[in-house]
Amino acid sequence: MNSLLVYYSRTGKTKKVGNLISEKISCDVEEIFDTKKRSGILGFIKSGRDAMRKKLTILKEIDKNPDLYDLVIIGTPIWASNMSTPIRTYISEHKDKFKNVAFFCTEGSKGGVKCFKNMEKLCNKKPMATLEINKKDIKKEIYLDKIKDFVEEIKS
Numbered sequence: 001m002n003s004l005l006v007y008y009s010r011t012g013k014t015k016k017v018g019n020l021i022s023e024k025i026s027c028d029v030e031e032i033f034d035t036k037k038r039s040g041i042l043g044f045i046k047s048g049r050d051a052m053r054k055k056l057t058i059l060k061e062i063d064k065n066p067d068l069y070d071l072v073i074i075g076t077p078i079w080a081s082n083m084s085t086p087i088r089t090y091i092s093e094h095k096d097k098f099k100n101v102a103f104f105c106t107e108g109s110k111g112g113v114k115c116f117k118n119m120e121k122l123c124n125k126k127p128m129a130t131l132e133i134n135k136k137d138i139k140k141e142i143y144l145d146k147i148k149d150f151v152e153e154i155k156s
């Protein structure tokens with residue numbers, strides 16, 4: 001199955017998990033960039049507000065056409081118990097091109113379950129697999145086992 005892994009990462013955690021997944025499956029990778037500044041405390045506040053209001057943003061131009069892939073793996077940080085605004089925008093703009101989807105997220109402590117439900121609804125597709133990684137998982141290195149299980153589910 002030819003796969004595309006797409007992620008947004010504000011502070012690097014989702015990027016780290018995305019890179020580990022892409023090392024285990026041969027896939028193309030697309031990092032999404034927002035045109036809106038989201039760094040610092042002001043960026044944090046704006047991001048939380050945007051996520052709560054389910055707002056969209058303007059993304060920088062993407063490189064890969066999701067239409068060309070059997071599976072699109074989408075990764076997001078949890079913002080206010082939901083998907084990040086850049087990922088909401090990406091899905092809204094490209095969902096009609098997705099054949100199959102899988103989701104992963106990183107979070108402080110919780111929100112993944114609700115986020116995945118919302119992503120499924122927005123994509124109008126049941127994910128082949130989901131992966132939720134929180135701060136504790138990373139500290140205890142449990143996340144490596146979780147990534148392994150997620151990759152096996154996708155491959156099976």
Ligand SMILES: Cc1cc2nc3c(=O)[nH]c(=O)nc-3n(C[C@H](O)[C@H](O)[C@H](O)COP(=O)(O)O)c2cc1C
Nearest residue numbers: 009010011012013014048077078080081108109110
């Ligand atoms: C605006 C904002 C809202 C957040 N809301 C939540 C939340 O509801 N639940 C949670 O567990 N973590 C929350 N977090 C923490 C991030 O999900 C977590 O740090 C994530 O791993 C960051 O990923 P990144 O480094 O790829 O940006 C929030 C972070 C931001 C910036």
